Amino acid sequence: MNATHPAPDTASVVIVGAGPRGTGFLERLAANLPELYGDRPLEVHLVDPYPPGGGRIWRAGQSPLLWMNSMAEDVTMFTDETVELAGPVRPGPTLAEWAGLDGQTFPGRRTQGAYLRWVYERAVRALGPAVTVREHRTRVLRVGGPREGRQRVWLEGRAEPLTADLVVLALGHLDAEPDDEQRELTAFAARHGLVHLPPAFTADCDLSALAPGEPVIVRGFGLAFIDLMVLLTEGRGGRHDDSGTYHPSGREPVLYVGSRRGVPYHSKIGYGWQGERPPLPRFFGPAAVGKLLGSAAPPDFRRDVWPLIAKELGFAHYHRLFTAHPGRTAMAWSDFEEKYAAAGPGGPESAALVAAAVPDPADRLDLEALDHPLDGVRYPSGDALQEGLRAYIGQDLARRHDPEHSADLAVFLGLLSAYGQLPGLGDPGPWWHGFFSYLASGPPGPRLRQLLALSEAGVVRFLGADLVVECDEDAGEFRAGGASVPGEWTRARALVEARLPEPSLERTRSPLLRALHRDGAAATGTGLLRVDPGDGRVLDRAGRPHPRRFALGPHTTARAAGAFTRPRTGGPAFRQNDASARAALTLLRDLARHPVGA
The missing domain is CATH 3.50.50.60 (FAD/NAD(P)-binding domain)
Known part of the structure; x- marks a missing residue:
């Protein structure tokens, strides 16, 4: 050695x-x-x-x-x-x-x-x-x-x-090393005797400074938050029972969590694949990548690549809907497939085709709405936001464990297929990786059920979408607010960045x-x-x-x-x-x- x-x-x-x-x-x-x-x-x-x-x-x-x-x-x-x-x-x-x-x-x-x-x-x-x-x-x-x-x-x-x-x-x-924003937050915390945990691997963090019963602002609602949630609840002696109730130990802080989307990552899908798989790749495969690489200018992800991925995801979704749930469609698959292939990616022709072929809007794939689930949604109070997000998480859990929505699993396969084509095009940037993780790499369903129990117990409080964190020099505190409850701010002496370093x-x-x-x-x-x-x-x-x-x-x-x-x-x-x-x-x-x- x-x-x-x-x-x-x-x-x-x-x-x-x-x-x-x-x-x-x-x-x-x-x-x-x-x-x-x-x-x-x-x-x-x-x-x-x-x-x-x-x-x-x-x-x-x-x-x-x-x-x-x-x-x-x-x-x-x-x-x-x-x-x-x-x-x-x-x-x-x-x-x-x-x-x-x-x-x-x-x-x-x-x-x-x-x-x-x-x-x-x-x-x-x-x-x-x-x-x-x-x-x-x-x-x-x-x-x-x-x-x-x-x-x-x-x-x-x-x-x-x-x-x-x-x-x-x-x-x-x-x-x-921390970026400029994180250095400023750390310096602010040092001036006022506060706690600031910058982006890091949650399992490696010293969480002992987060005091029992004290509010903690948490920025980030992905997998790092789930680890944080577990370590500060069960990890401090709390217990979930079989009825879905959380029994606090009294040693937990109160976690006020928000993010850009304001919701957790989608639950892992809780059923396996049955029947015919979508034939992928179809619109974003080696030929499409080769064409992009052969263009005069380097491809721009959002302008040149994302429309092809979106069309691929739509194809996977509708292939599954037509083949596994034909009663929810109003057109023969062969006709839809031919017209979908001819329509431009994401254009009005494609939207009109989907509207004619899929009667229920809930059965249509809306990637923009998926990426911004709380856009335009406003709550009159923080308590109303808690109720609204608990309903959202419950609905997501139900859908992700119901084979009647197996088109979601087809989209997951489409995401995997698209990811496999991307290395030849270089780095697509942080938006794509975040979107992929949000849809395809979320927590186990039981973790979201625990999150609901913690919310009911008051150990976790939701801050909503478009989270803003500010330093209040006069009060010597962090404060956080978002678009979901306009004008409402939460104050705390601790801030945790629940995400990995970029x-x-x-x-x-x-x-x-x-x-x-x-x-x-x-x-x-x-x-x-x-x-x-x-x-x-x-x-x-x-x-x-x-x-x-x-x-x-x-x-x-x-x-x-x-x-x-x-x-x-x-x-x-x-x-x-x-x-x-x-x-x-x-x-x-x-x-x-x-x-x-x-």
Whole structure:
């Protein structure tokens, strides 16, 4: 474990990050090794402060109250025949099959961490006797070396660098330094003795400063809020009973939560797929992406890409409605499909067709209304807002667990399909990722039922949409209000930003990424590391791929739809891992045949 240099005739790879993405790359490396590299000796270094497999997010050392946001049957680390890849398919068990779980349950994160550790150990065994794997429980500080020569990888706490023929960055989600707004809020809190928790991983936050019974303003209504909610209620001794009632411990603060939309992410869908699947992709597939890439000007996401995605989602929705619920339509599917294909994306012709073919407006897909559920909705008081949002959440739960609304599941499949096409177009920006998460990556239904119980118990209070947080210097307090109850403000001595830090190569707390950026690695305007969409090689500011540096995961422009892949959905992350592994092994094979000096 302590060696820093391989033997002179041994090729060497450094994988930075040994969580799910690093483990996935290792699995593809093992799968492709016999074909592309044979039984030549190879040394693989995995560098991560956290144990391999689970990494930071899925480590064993976290609260057992924290769940996955996916059902056990919807999580796999293994390829199947639906994945388009050049390497061999190596099937394996889903999380449910491996752990012997009911597929419809939402496992704890510790259970997922154990599954990932098993996958990692299986991948290491599959590498064979010619491959030596060395683990380093530390961080990488920087990578140097010539483009055409061996790379030098400096580790925290070690004087001598590792030397490697190539480096793979699989860093996962990263911490970031606060932006200007967060620094101002922190300074305000320090001046007045307040509590301000900036964007961070909720499971890693010290929540002890949030006092029992005291109001806490929470900005953010996504998955980070759900973790916060659990840790500050059940985590402080409260209890949910079987009747749906919450019994407080008396140690909970009062959470006043709001966001841009003012509502939580949509519940996970609580039923499986039955019958014919929509034939996806249809309007946003490789041909459409190729046309966009061939245009004279770089495509703009909202102008050029989003209309095609919206048409794809509409196709998935109506295909399901016509084929599974034909009694709620007024036209033959073949006629609708022909006219829908001919209509312009999102134009009046398409709207008129849908109005004629789908009598009930509730059966029509309105993406704008979905994205802004409280637009124009005003409540006369805060108490009326509480009642209104409890009704909204209850209706969402009912719909997402009712197969009569299975067109929602078809839209989910459409979102996955669209996400799989995007890496070739570069980073679509934060709006798309937020919209996708809101519709497709929400919390388990039981969590929203707990949220309703906490609202009834007065432990959670809703602030509504278009949340504004201000610093009141005279009063020495934070105050928050929104559009849902005009003129009503909530005051508190604590503010929590319930969201992950935005990716930023300039503000990241990863010294490795900061150094790469200083040395010429390209970044998008939204702070992501630019990579070649084909094989994940890191691009410089001139657009040149680095021959010996690869990057995969959420800090790159080729990030995938979620942390894990649902079985039999094509798995874009698997495709990316496979392409990168094959490119890496091809490089190593060519270097073995034609050595190049360091």
